[in-house]
Amino acid sequence: MSDPFLDARRSYDRDTLDESRAADEPFAQFRRWIDDALAADVIEPNAMTLATVDAGGHPAARVVLLRGWDERGFVFFTNYESSKGREMAANPAAALVLFWASLERQVRISGRVEILRGEESDAYFANRPRGSRVSAWASPQSQVIRGRAELEERMAEIERRFAGGDVPRPAYWGGYRVIPDRIEFWQGRPDRAHDRLCYGATATGWMCERLAP
16 A cells, blocks of 8 residues: 655654753643743644543544643633533543644643533633633534524524623533643654653652653
């Protein structure tokens, strides 16, 4: 079988990732790399693939936006009744991947999932553009609808409902935090001999190990 992407192959030689330069813990290292992505004007630097598994063991993945992180974990928001919401309810574990092609870097994160407190989700929702708040009310996320017109009708109905007033957070919409037990930093290198440093959670902190590419 021929490889249609053979001519698209490229050698990664932009940077290196060495233990002597890596941060002692993964959140500081993540801060360095997200700052680099912002400085490089990477398109949607907070876009990340979220992978989940349902109660039957079937995996699913989609792109969501990272909306915050600290030593507690990595935060994103969605509809609790969406397919990913139902999957995380059945199996509260997830994996995240951020890939910055122009920097030849990716970060892989895995751990357990928790729902944010209501006040945290309220605070984030209040800062969303009004149109995004209206959409959260109007969209029965992941459910089949008749067509675009149905969605636009629902949005118009929500606009009338909250005309002249605030659009509060619906009870079925809010934030999740992935509490990591493993965070890997991947830097592309020539000849596919990539650098991979993996931080694993221990009883006393984080341990960093090099993985073979």
